[in-house]
Amino acid sequence: MCRPGCAACCIYISISSPLPGMPEGKPAGVRCANLDEENRCRIHGQPNYPQVCSNFKPDRETCGDGNEHARDYLTRLEALTS
Numbered sequence: 001m002c003r004p005g006c007a008a009c010c011i012y013i014s015i016s017s018p019l020p021g022m023p024e025g026k027p028a029g030v031r032c033a034n035l036d037e038e039n040r041c042r043i044h045g046q047p048n049y050p051q052v053c054s055n056f057k058p059d060r061e062t063c064g065d066g067n068e069h070a071r072d073y074l075t076r077l078e079a080l081t082s
Contacts, residue, residue: 017051
């Protein structure tokens, strides 16, 4: 379900645990420091890939049919859980 270049989960949700390059975590709406210019994770599959990121499982409900759906869904989810 993960679409190359989407990165909605790496931008629109907050992450409270430390991330490489973001020791205080990541606020909602802020690009993860580990995204490259094409919205691909530079550390995916590496030993320092965070467990919180590994635990996130993209699915049809979350990601929908396009990046806009993923952005809107995750933004709503973030608002409901903050």
